[in-house]
Amino acid sequence: MTFTCIQCGICCMYMGDYIEIEREIAPFEYIGRSVATGTLFDAKVDEDKREIFLERTWSCKHPRACPFLRPRGGKVVCTIHGTSPAQCKAYRCVVMRIFSPEGDLVGKVTGALALDTGDSILRAAWEKITAGTRLDGPDEEERIRDRLEARGYRIT
Ligand code: SF4
Ligand code: SF4
Structure with missing residues (x-):
């Protein structure tokens, strides 16, 4: 996006x-x-x-x-x-808006790839996806997006 x-x-x-x-x-x-x-x-x-x-x-x-x-x-x-x-x-304030499989907005990701969420399930998924990776890597945004979508989240 x-x-x-x-x-x-x-x-x-x-x-x-x-x-x-x-x-x-x-x-x-x-x-x-x-x-x-x-x-x-x-x-x-x-x-x-x-x-x-x-x-x-x-x-x-x-x-x-x-x-x-x-x-x-x-x-x-x-x-x-x-x-x-x-x-x-x-600077980009929001590069991903994350919706749950039920269609609820559960989180946002800033241009620096920081997650803003109060949803503990999304938080846990994010920590697994990003564990041990450099968030400033060249394809990191796409990789995170793909992994979240594979877990059923919709990203806009
Ligand atoms: S902080 Fe905002 S208003 Fe100030 S120089 Fe940067 S973009 Fe322009
Ligand atoms: S908060 Fe985001 S949309 Fe608003 S001016 Fe800053 S970069 Fe643009």
């Missing part, structure tokens, strides 16, 4: 502790900092988002949000999409 970001902005709502603006270097151009790694990156506000970037009311109301996040229409968008850090581009 191809991951489709619906631009809900939830993943960036608490990124203010992790993405900072170091300084402005030109109109709409900044040096940003990924706090966890100490890495600096060039951030340029996308041309079609400059107007919303200048509007700071929403940011003031959400001080923990990434400083580059802004609402637009019914969505919340990254205003530096073209130059956002690599970890932002690679």
